[in-house]
Amino acid sequence: MIGRLNHVAIAVPDLAAAAANYRDVLGAKVSAPQALPEHGVTVVFVELPNAKIELLHPLGANSPIAAFLEKNPSGGMHHVCYEVDNILAARDKLKAAGKRVLGDGEPKIGAHNKPVLFLHPKDFSGTLVEIEQV
Numbered sequence: 001m002i003g004r005l006n007h008v009a010i011a012v013p014d015l016a017a018a019a020a021n022y023r024d025v026l027g028a029k030v031s032a033p034q035a036l037p038e039h040g041v042t043v044v045f046v047e048l049p050n051a052k053i054e055l056l057h058p059l060g061a062n063s064p065i066a067a068f069l070e071k072n073p074s075g076g077m078h079h080v081c082y083e084v085d086n087i088l089a090a091r092d093k094l095k096a097a098g099k100r101v102l103g104d105g106e107p108k109i110g111a112h113n114k115p116v117l118f119l120h121p122k123d124f125s126g127t128l129v130e131i132e133q134v
């Protein structure tokens with residue numbers, strides 16, 4: 001069921017500084033910041049040869065990463081995203097295995113315009129897991 005690692009998302013307190021680190025120090029290809037108001041984040045996409053890193057910064061009053069940054073003021077890994085072929089089949093298999101799907105359990109359109117779901121961190125070794133249909 002599980003496919004490639006699509007991205008690792010890192011919440012950061014200073015988006016420009018984090019982007020500069022990846023671009024200037026690590027030599028990665030880094031996008032301009034993109035505001036995604038429907039997700040409550042501004043994101044910078046870092047392209048690596050085998051996956052992406054997404055640098056997330058809160059946008060707006062109800063950002064889902066604001067509380068995370070309060071607990072982790074210098075930033076931290078927020079979630080990992082794995083690719084699946086069929087998100088509904090994956091969801092049903094996960095639910096049948098007793099895994100908790102966050103929200104109403106219906107896929108939402110994620111930052112890459114593809115359907116995504118999030119899985120409860122307590123069911124996956126303390127890591128928030130996103131699955132994305134590709």
Ligand code: CO
Nearest residue numbers: 007009081130
């Ligand atoms: Co993500």
